[in-house]
Amino acid sequence: MKKTLAGDFLVYDKSSKTYRADPEQLVRDDVEKHYWRNVLRTMAKDWRLYLMLVPMILVFLFWRYFPMYELLRCFKVADEVKPVSEQFFSGFSYFKRLLVSGDGLSTEFWRALRNTFLLSFYGLVFGFPVPVILALFFNEIKSDILRSAYQVLTYLPKFISTVVMTSLVTMLVKQGSLTSNMGILSQVLYSMGLIGHEVAYAGLLNNPDFFRAIYQISGIWETAGYDSIVFFAAIIAISPTSYEAAQIDGANKMAQMKYVVLPSILSTLVIMLITRIGSLLQVGYEKVLLLYNTNTYVTADVVSTFAQRYGLGSSSAQGLASAAEMMSNVISMLLVIGANTISRKASDVSLY
Amino acid sequence: MKRKLEISELIFKIISYTLLTMFALCCLYPFIYAISGAISGRHAVDYSEIVLFPKDIQFEAFSRMFNDNMFWNAYTNTLFLTVYGTVWALGVSILGAYALSKKRLLFRRFFNFFLVFTMWFSAGIVPQYLNYLDTQEVFNAMGITDDKWLVVIAMGMAAMNIILLRNAFEGVPSDIEEAAIVDGATEFQVLSKVYIPMSKSTIATVALFFAISRWNGYFWARQMISNSNEHPLQVFIRLKLEEYTDPEAMAGWNEIYSSDSIIYALIVCSIVPILIIYPFIQKYFAKGVNVGGVKE
Numbered sequence: 120m121k122k123t124l125a126g127d128f129l130v131y132d133k134s135s136k137t138y139r140a141d142p143e144q145l146v147r148d149d150v151e152k153h154y155w156r157n158v159l160r161t162m163a164k165d166w167r168l169y170l171m172l173v174p175m176i177l178v179f180l181f182w183r184y185f186p187m188y189e190l191l192r193c194f195k196v197a198d199e200v201k202p203v204s205e206q207f208f209s210g211f212s213y214f215k216r217l218l219v220s221g222d223g224l225s226t227e228f229w230r231a232l233r234n235t236f237l238l239s240f241y242g243l244v245f246g247f248p249v250p251v252i253l254a255l256f257f258n259e260i261k262s263d264i265l266r267s268a269y270q271v272l273t274y275l276p277k278f279i280s281t282v283v284m285t286s287l288v289t290m291l292v293k294q295g296s297l298t299s300n301m302g303i304l305s306q307v308l309y310s311m312g313l314i315g316h317e318v319a320y321a322g323l324l325n326n327p328d329f330f331r332a333i334y335q336i337s338g339i340w341e342t343a344g345y346d347s348i349v350f351f352a353a354i355i356a357i358s359p360t361s362y363e364a365a366q367i368d369g370a371n372k373m374a375q376m377k378y379v380v381l382p383s384i385l386s387t388l389v390i391m392l393i394t395r396i397g398s399l400l401q402v403g404y405e406k407v408l409l410l411y412n413t414n415t416y417v418t419a420d421v422v423s424t425f426a427q428r429y430g431l432g433s434s435s436a437q438g439l440a441s442a443a444e445m446m447s448n449v450i451s452m453l454l455v456i457g458a459n460t461i462s463r464k465a466s467d468v469s470l471y
Numbered sequence: 472m473k474r475k476l477e478i479s480e481l482i483f484k485i486i487s488y489t490l491l492t493m494f495a496l497c498c499l500y501p502f503i504y505a506i507s508g509a510i511s512g513r514h515a516v517d518y519s520e521i522v523l524f525p526k527d528i529q530f531e532a533f534s535r536m537f538n539d540n541m542f543w544n545a546y547t548n549t550l551f552l553t554v555y556g557t558v559w560a561l562g563v564s565i566l567g568a569y570a571l572s573k574k575r576l577l578f579r580r581f582f583n584f585f586l587v588f589t590m591w592f593s594a595g596i597v598p599q600y601l602n603y604l605d606t607q608e609v610f611n612a613m614g615i616t617d618d619k620w621l622v623v624i625a626m627g628m629a630a631m632n633i634i635l636l637r638n639a640f641e642g643v644p645s646d647i648e649e650a651a652i653v654d655g656a657t658e659f660q661v662l663s664k665v666y667i668p669m670s671k672s673t674i675a676t677v678a679l680f681f682a683i684s685r686w687n688g689y690f691w692a693r694q695m696i697s698n699s700n701e702h703p704l705q706v707f708i709r710l711k712l713e714e715y716t717d718p719e720a721m722a723g724w725n726e727i728y729s730s731d732s733i734i735y736a737l738i739v740c741s742i743v744p745i746l747i748i749y750p751f752i753q754k755y756f757a758k759g760v761n762v763g764g765v766k767e
Contacts, residue, residue, distance in 0.1 A: 158577060168570050176582075178563055186595075187598065189601050189602060256491045268495075273495055282709050287505060290731060294718070299729065299731070300519040
């Protein structure tokens with residue numbers, strides 16, 4: 120019999136008028152003592168379920184978590200031969216170099232960080248309202264066939280790969296040369312008087328002043344239709360009686376928008392906005408990589424492309440490049456978690 | 472009052488139709504322009520005489536593309552990556568999502584966190600690249616020298632898709648599962664006979680997401696696949712674009728079509744299969760956002 124010290128673990132047995140150990144507590148003790156054995160037993164009984172989990176765990180472990188181990192490079196002295204585990208620690212030297220040293224590389228890093236933030240910030244400011252407005256417009260079209268036609272057309276660019284999309288953009292604004300004219304879009308802008316001939320002729324993608332505009336406009340072109348789906352779903356869920364009631368009360372179109380539509384889609388709006396703010400430091404680097412060139416680094420270079428340019432080029436800068444990207448990824452993670460927490464508090468809706 | 476109300480409605484309606492039409496045309500125009508550019512004569516393309524319809528029609532650019540073995544090679548490679556990649560990713564995701572959807576799974580919270588954490592934090596491009604290099608080495612040692620398998624197996628898994636599937640599986644009523652178990656179904660039979668048929672549309676959506684990301688994949692394919700015979704279509708298009716838009720390299724060009732037409736022809740070739748299947752998959756694609764937007 121197990122010895123117990125505290126009275127809590129004893130129960131009074133009326134029949135024999137003595138104290139004896141609480142049987143429930145014995146079970147609890149037993150469970151605690153054999154916790155892992157019980158776990159293994161449960162798993163063995165249910166082995167099929169755990170077997171199903173194995174491929175997923177392995178894939179994520181090998182190709183999502185093992186790379187995180189390579190991040191140790193950020194704190195180690197670069198060495199082309201030795202693996203990370205045998206390299207010497209260098210402390211925070213790369214971080215210091217990038218953040219505070221003030222040399223060329225540091226300026227370039229700060230520029231990339233600023234560009235990353237600005238590209239997504241402008242994407243938020245200009246890109247966020249467009250799908251909402253599109254959804255409002257879709258709602259105005261009462262004919263189902265016509266509306267589907269519009270929707271199918273506007274979703275279309277989302278299907279096109281980044282490579283094809285950027286190829287199209289490149290061709291539309293390409294530079295002129297002796298044997299061929301400049302791209303059609305440059306010509307249209309030039310003939311409308313929006314840009315000078317010199318600028319258009321040199322190719323808009325070679326001009327840092329135009330990179331952000333091209334990036335945002337092509338982004339809106341690509342995603343606005345598709346992003347409108349979620350808002351449209353919220354708008355179409357509004358009962359027609361709400362509009363009728365508002366109309367009877369004499370509300371005109373603007374008033375209906377303000378008092379019927381807006382409150383109904385507000386929660387969707389807030390959630391989508393929070394999500395967008397959460398991903399403020401995540402920029403589609405593939406698109407930047409495909410659109411930028413040495414002439415436009417000033418406005419186009421983002422942290423990922425900065426890391427890619429230095430880290431994939433030579434092995435001596437791998438630690439430095441990883442350090443750069445890790446900083447932006449950590450901030451990004453905090454933003455995502457923060458956004459998710461706010462969203463959960465605000466609307467009882469967790470995104471994950 | 473009634474009259475004024477109609478006017479505000481009418482104005483908004485007119486604005487809606489006008490702007491929507493403009494936006495829809497903007498979405499369509501580049502594609503039409505690309506088609507016209509691909510089949511127009513050299514002078515028309517180089518001196519931008521095309522606005523909408525083709526001029527001096529030729530099909531030389533297309534025939535040059537179709538006679539290029541590398542082009543067909545690239546197409547086959549993309550199909551390979553898309554088909555195998557989707558099957559692999561979907562298989563792993565369905566199994567994992569099924570296990571995660573079970574309340575009785577021990578350490579369920581931990582496994583969920585294990586998954587979700589990869590959505591919050593990514594190691595970044597350089598560590599991933601080094602990791603893929605190591606994987607490549609291991610694969611080579613195992614006798615798999617075709618880099619396409621590396622792309623298929625190591626890349627493209629997405630935690631978000633697994634969570635979508637998990638949520639769909641959680642929505643399946645447990646009575647049906649219990650009935651199946653009473654009838655003597657094993658775990659795998661429950662999955663294949665009950666859960667998969669009952670969440671068909673979510674699975675189709677997720678499969679579509681995987682397929683699209685595979686079809687469109689560019690960066691890692693370019694980094695990891697060194698043999699040009701194994702390049703997928705997107706890498707092929709990009710390399711051609713870099714080659715043909717270099718004015719100096721194209722100075723000696725003398726064909727009856729413009730070098731730009733080659734690019735347009737390539738763009739058209741890569742879009743056409745998508746356009747063909749687009750009407751069939753569009754509904755799943757549209758559904759995906761609503762499923763994925765907000766959950767739990």
